[in-house]
Amino acid sequence: SSKYVLTIRQQPQRAKVCGNKERDRRSIDPPPIVQIKLADASTDKNKDYLQSPYLFMCCNLVHADDPNGEIVAPAHRALAGTVVSSLNRLKDVDNSDGGFFVFGDISVRIEGRFCLRFTLFELIEGQVVHVMTSISNPMTVHSSKTFPGVLESTFLSRSFSDQGVRIRIRKD
Secondary structure, X not given: OOOEEEEEEEOOOEEXXXXXXXXXXXXXXXXXXXXXXXXXXXXXXXXXXXXXXXXXXXXXXXXXXXXXXXXXXXXXXXXXXXXXXXXXXXXXXXXXXXXXXXXXXXXXXXXXXXXXXXXXXXXXOOEEEEEEEEEOOOEEEEOOOOOOOOOOOOHHHHHHHHOOOOOOOOOO
């Protein structure tokens, strides 16, 4: 069992399939955000892990009907954008410090129903060690014609954007 607990604080809901042109690209909506906490809350006083440059997370696309199965093609073919996130120490909506992995710039190249698989790694003595995995709720990747449009930006997204995280915010 891990010393960490992962919580997907912002589940992806929809995406528009992206082409090869950069200007065609729409990020997954809302941007996925994964929170990391220590499993043993009594050690939470020691928040050193929030500063750790050794924790990072990768994102892959998996089929919604088999989220624990194989990834859907190499990430560079199925996904576009930034599929790796380092740990961000940010103020949560209740103003407490938290550790978050923010995926504000991921687009999907394939239409269909998918989940995102988030894999946490830690660099220990020069070795990359797989720590744990978390899987998002299913989302639909729409064609350009069937895409219903972007959702209103969430309070969490706006809050993190205000703290300097690069995340697209929908302007009214």
